[in-house]
Amino acid sequence: MSLVNFTTREITCKIVYYGPGRSGKTTNLQYIYGRVPEARRGRMVSLATQTDRTLFFDFLPIDLGVISGFTTRFQLYTVPGQVYYNATRKLVLQGADGVVFVADSQARRLEDNLESLQNLQANLLGQGVDVRNFPVVLQYNKQDLPADLILTHADLDDALNFRNYRSFPGDALRGAGVFETLKGISELVLKRLAAGGAGAA
Amino acid sequence: MTRLNPRYRFENYVVGSANRLAVTAARAVAESPGMVYNPLFVYGGSGLGKTHLLMAIGHLAQEINPQLTVEYLTLDEFVEAFHAAIAAGQGEAYRRRYAETGLLLVDDVQFLTHRREMQAELLRLTNAVLSSGRQIILSSDRPPNEIEALDERLIQRFAGGLVIDIAGPDYETRIAILRRQAEERKATFGPEVIDTVAQLGLRSIRELIGAFNRLIAFQAVHPTPLTSAEARELLSRTLPATVRAMPPAAAAPMEPALAAAAPGGATATVEAPPAGSTPEAAAPPFELGAGMSDEFGAFLSEISSAVARQVEAWRGRVAEAVVRWEGEGYRTDRLQRLLQGEAPVDPDLVLRLYEEDIARLEALGKEMLELDTALAAHPALHDPDRLAEAEAEVARAREGLAPPPGPAPIWSLEDFAESASNRYAVRAARSVVDDPGSHYNPLVIVGASGSGKSHLLHGIGNALGKRAGLVVACLRAEDFVEDLIKAIDRDRVAWWRARYRRIGAFLLDDVHLLAGKERTQEEIFWLYNLLAEGGQQMVFTSTTPPESLEGIEPRLRTRLEAGLVVELPPPDREVREVIAARLLREKGADGDPDLAAYLASRASESVRALQGLVHRVLEAAEAERERPSAGFARQVLEGAPAAPTRRTTGNRTSGLLSPTGSLRSREKMIWDWPDAGDRLIEELR
Structure with a gap:
């Protein structure tokens, strides 16, 4: 779905925020939404339950303008984290160019993180994507919580980052690490697009 | 690998006291490649315009002499391409290619440090270029003798030409550069803003433009004109510490997006208001962005340069193809033209079509080799831009190999009359x-x-x-x-x-x-x-x-x-009779069995003469409405004249009368010559 289209001079990147429920995916998008000048952002679309849990997905289009002669657009999506929404996750993942895996840094959520990470890999594999070459970055969110509740960046890397992805500490609520993460995944995606790689099937 | 940036020209190279000498030398070289300073070695700190100057030389030289081949490459590209060529067994083709370039521009040669193999290669190349009167221009961030572990012979070669430096721009030059940038980018800033940037103390043009880019990006998302104080404030946050200690300053990435953006269309069904984020109360554990759009601006700037790099990645692919196909002996003008321009509509399509043409040429070349070895070296068979010509050439060769003329089918061995004599x-x-x-x-x-x-x-x-x-x-x-x-x-x-x-x-x-x-x-x-x-x-x-x-x-x-x-031998009577009988049979005139014998009895030295006799008799018979017989033939051939051929109408007719009055040949003749006086008048006209 994504491409560097030389004919229409457009670059479109689809980035999906993935992770267990309540890890902060939507918060990431909300923070970005708040920082993007109005002229450059589309409407953020969310389908949420009454308790603010993402039921379907969030969608935030960002127009970066014309860069090197190319109209550049990013489309940011989140998936519902809850285990039983796997069909939706698969749907949203289709055609993705990169994934930000938002992990919850709390020690008690480690299992959820692992489960979601495995689910991500299974879904990518299910779409014929070679996970070894697919752009993924990790964000360890909620690093602002008291130290005795959370795992450190290094601990989380040991536990989750066995593929040696780039990883960023984050506090999505206040915005720490949000743009760093977005920049990290964007660079990977652009690099891959330019090399002729396709997105998820 | 000619990929001169079309924007890097002398026309937009700001000349100041720090670079005037270098620019003068560069112009002289561009105007007379190989004649004045050879090699020309330009050195100066990073971001002072060496690459711009090198490419400007390339552009000008090519404008003056469009036939001149110009190659620009960085040392890293030189090394990579060389390794690739060696790996592909095309080392000689690679060397030849650069040695035969009219104007060779090699950037960033400071990376030769401790690379003995490449030093030897560059020495060989420099010698080849110099001895053939071609021009080589090199750039580095330091003079040759300060490049660590550089071969002494190379230092001497470089010193044999002209080694010249470019210093950092002075204040006035900085102002000129910034004004030109603003003009090129169609950005409007007050003179005090430009003055602020110029006074930052940034000595590198790249840093200077980077800081300026940051202002342009900021201005793009702010409705009100930027003031000098705002500019100072904006730039002070990201300026390198060394410069920050002086006046306020900044450094920013290059190539920010400038065009106004339209919001992308949302397609989902339910809208939620933007989350009430922007929390500003609690002190964050990490350093947060300063302003609301500033964080996005920084992101945008950085992504812009990433996009620019990736968009330009097609050049790498095309350059690889150039090295590969030149190594294989094919012309790559089409790809080189591509490299000289902006991003084509679809570079991969251009590459694919080029490679399809190559594949076709390979097939044609193979066929030609079988058809005619000598023609397999035809230049069109190695130039994808002349594919049609190559097709025509092979088609001609194929046509040429159609068998030569064969025997006429009317003559068969079975029909050949055999007799004792033959x-x-x-x-x-x-x-x-x-x-x-x-x-x-x-x-x-x-x-x-x-x-x-x-x-x-x-x-x-x-x-x-x-x-x-x-x-x-x-x-x-x-x-x-x-x-x-x-x-x-x-x-x-x-x-x-x-x-x-x-x-x-x-x-x-x-x-x-x-x-x-x-x-x-x-x-x-x-x-x-x-x-x-x-x-x-x-x-x-x-x-x-x-x-x-x-x-x-x-x-x-x-x-x-x-x-x-x-x-x-000439046909004997036996043969003549067989031939005459066959001819009469073919004409449906075989009613009289004695006719063939009579005709054969007439002395004729050749089959052709016999055929003439048969025709005479048959034509006369037709004219007389007589049945061809031996008696009639005798009458025709031996004396009793046949009725004279009547002239029908007009002054002219065909045929020449024989003494006997029968038709002797079908040559045309003029019966009535025009009056001599008329002819004279005709000629005078």
């Missing part, structure tokens, strides 16, 4: 047909004109042609000569020869007519040897026995004698 020749002919190339090779049939040589020759040819797969060339000597002349005229002798190499039998009529045709004789000599060696049958006819042939080279004459020479 039995020897006919049997030899049959023997040749039964076992070609074995017994009588060549067979030379000697006989006077009209003795039936051609009939016998074509009869042999047709009989041989019936043998499976035997391609028979059967033609008159005059036609053979004419064909060769045409081939020489079109410079296609190679394919002309190739036509004859593939034949199974070679039958040449009237070989005596080759007298004095030295080149044709030479070609036949070589063809003879080739066919004889391959056991292919050859048959020649001649009016003169080979030993008496004049104007024929001895080496060919003796070869004709080497086979069997048979004489074909």
Whole structure:
């Protein structure tokens, strides 16, 4: 779905925020939404339950303008984290160019993180994507919580980052690490697009 | 790998006291490559415009002389391409390519440090370029003698030309650069803002433009004009500490997006208001962005340069293709033109089409090699831009290999009238047909004109042609000569020869007519040897026995004698009667059995003369509305004149009357000459 289209001079990147429920995916998008000048952002679309849990997905289009002669657009999506929404996750993942895996840094959520990470890999594999070459970055969110509740960046890397992805500490609520993460995944995606790689099937 | 940035030209190179000398030298080199400072070595700190200057030289030199080949590459590219070429076994092609470049621009040679292998390669290249009068220009961030572990010989080579430095721009130059940037980017800033940036103390042009870019990005998302204080404030946050200590400053990435953006269309069904984020109360554990859009601006700037890099990645792919296909011996002008321009509509499509053309050329080249080795080196077969020409060339070669003219089908061996007088020749002919190339090779049939040589020759040819797969060339000597002349005229002798190499039998009529045709004789000599060696049958006819042939080279004459020479006497009465009967039968005039015998009894030296007699009798019979018979024939041929041919209407008619009054030929003649006076007037007009 994504491409560097030389004919229409457009670059479109689809980035999906993935992770267990309540890890902060939507918060990431909300923070970005708040920082993007109005002229450059589309409407953020969310389908949420009454308790603010993402039921379907969030969608935030960002127009970066014309860069090197190319109209550049990013489309940011989140998936519902809850285990039983796997069909939706698969749907949203289709055609993705990169994934930000938002992990919850709390020690008690480690299992959820692992489960979601495995689910991500299974879904990518299910779409014929070679996970070894697919752009993924990790964000360890909620690093602002008291130290005795959370795992450190290094601990989380040991536990989750066995593929040696780039990883960023984050506090999505206040915005720490949000743009760093977005920049990290964007660079990977652009690099891959330019090399002729396709997105998820 | 010519990929001169179209924006890097002398016209937009700001000249100040720090670079005036370098620019003057650069212009001199561009105007007369190889004539003034060679090599030209430009050095200066990072971001001072060395690359711009190198490319400007390339552009100007190419404008002055569009035929000049210009290559720009960084040392890293040079190294990578060299390694790739070596790995592909194309090291020599690679060296030749650069040594034959008219103007070679090598950037960033400071990375030669401790790379002995590449130093040796560059030394070799420099020597080759200098000795052939071509120009080489190099740039580095330091002078040659400060490049660590650089081969002394290289230092000397560089010193032999001109080593010149570019210093950081002074205040006035900085102002000029910033104004030009603003103009190019169509950005409007107050003079105090530009002054603020110029006074930051940034000595590198790249940093200077980076800071300026940051202001442009900021201005793009702010409705009100930027003030000097805002600019100072904005730039102070990201300025390197060294500069920050001086006046306020900044450093920013390059190439921010400027165009106004339209919001992307949302497609989902339910809208939620933007989350009430922007929490500003609690102190964050990490450093947060300062302003609301500033964080996005920084992101945008960084992504912009990433996009620019990736968008330009197609150049790398095209450059790789250039190295690869040049190594394979193909012209790459199309790809090189691509590299000189902006991003094409679809570079991968251009590459794919180019490679499809190459694949087609490969196929054509292979076919041509089989058709004609000499033509396989045709330049069009190595130039994808001349594919149509290459196709036509191969088509011509294919056409050329269509077999030469074969025997005329009207003459068959079965129809050849055999008698005691020609039995020897006919049997030899049959023997040749039964076992070609074995017994009588060549067979030379000697006989006077009209003795039936051609009939016998074509009869042999047709009989041989019936043998499976035997391609028979059967033609008159005059036609053979004419064909060769045409081939020489079109410079296609190679394919002309190739036509004859593939034949199974070679039958040449009237070989005596080759007298004095030295080149044709030479070609036949070589063809003879080739066919004889391959056991292919050859048959020649001649009016003169080979030993008496004049104007024929001895080496060919003796070869004709080497086979069997048979004489074909003029047709005897027996033969004439058979031929006459057949001719009459063919015309439906075989009612009188004595007619053929009578015609055969008339003395005629050749079959052709006999045919003439038959025609005369039949035409006269038709004119007289008589049944052709022996009696009528006698009347026509021996005296009793047939009724004179009546003139019908008009002044002119066709035909020439014979003394006997019958029609002798169909040549046109003028019956009534115009008056001499009329002719004179006609000529005067």
